Every structure is written in C-alpha cells, then in structure tokens.
Amino acid sequence: MIHYFNSICEFRQVNPAIKGHSLRVSDPALGNIRDTLLDFKTELENRYPTFREVELSVKISKGFSNFPNVIYACILPPRQAIPNGIYTAICFDILGRGALVGCVESKITSKGLPTVNRAKPLHIDVDGASERTKYNNVFVNPKEFYYPLENDLELDRHITASLNLCFDYLKLS
DSSP: OHHHHHHHHHHHHHSOOOTTOOOBTTOGGGTTHHHHHHHHHHHHHHHOSEETTEEOEEEEOOOSSBOOSSOEEEEEOTTOBTTBOEEEEEEEOTTSSEEEEEEEEOSSSOOOOOOOOOOSSOSSOOBOSSGGGBOTTOBSSOEEEESSOOOOHHHHHHHHHHHHHHHHHHTOO
8 A cells, every 4th residue: 555655645746736737637647647546446445345344445536537636545335425425535635745534524415524624734735626626624533644655554543443433423333
C-alpha cells in the first residue's frame, strides 16, 4: 500500500490540482496514474475483502472528461454508494502532501453524521474545484497521513477504526 500511496502523492506533486486547469482524461500527463489507482484499488480489495464478516467493495476516482482534482479510494459497506452513503475514504491532497482518511458521509446526500469542520489553513487539503467536490468537512474522524508514507501500520489501524464507525452508524453486525 505504501508504494501506491506515495506514487499517487508524487503524481499530484508534479500535477497539482489547480482551479480552472483540469487535466483531460486523455492527457498524456496522466501517464500511469490510472494503472496506479487500479492497483491501489486491488490492494485495498485484498486487504479489506470483508469486515465483521460482511463483504466490502472499493471504488476509486475516475473522472469522465476531466481527471478529478481530488483523487480518492473509498471502501464501501453493502448498499452504500459514494453519492449516497457512509463509508471509509482515502482522499489525496490536491498538492500531493499526503491523504486525509476516515469515516465519511456522502457530500451529495448528507446523512447527519457528526462531521468535523476542519479549520484552514490545512496541511492536507481535499477540496476540489466545485461545491460537489469539497471533501474537507465530510469526515467524522479525519486523520492526515503525510508523504512520504514509510509505514502503513497506523494507516491500516485508522482504516479499521473508520470501518468500525461506518458499521456502527449503519447498524451493521
């Protein structure tokens, strides 16, 4: 997981998310980042296939015509979706400084969770260019992980704690 985390951060350092300067999904500057994201997704699926004996799924950011400003990987309990759900998210900083990780509620459809309003200036910023992609304040238990990630033990612990919160809020086993 360390390799993928650091590779995504390095991509963002070379290609920072700047409002009004989106990368097209066909842009050669994207290089291998799509493959890295797919490999990161596979790594997460292998590490977290189930939780509390319940099957999980993993979704990653893709973009349609423009590559997303906020690169993310989300671990979803059953019947949860990114536009309408409660799940664990790993959102990468728009400048490649690391990632914000935790239990989140959908930005589009609020679930009324006790989310944290993160005060600016932020070390890790996961707000995209549009109102629909401002993710800084949708986390219940936000924790910043910085580039370069040298050990993923604390990240794994926080993902597990975040999954526990998700399951508790969803009243799953």
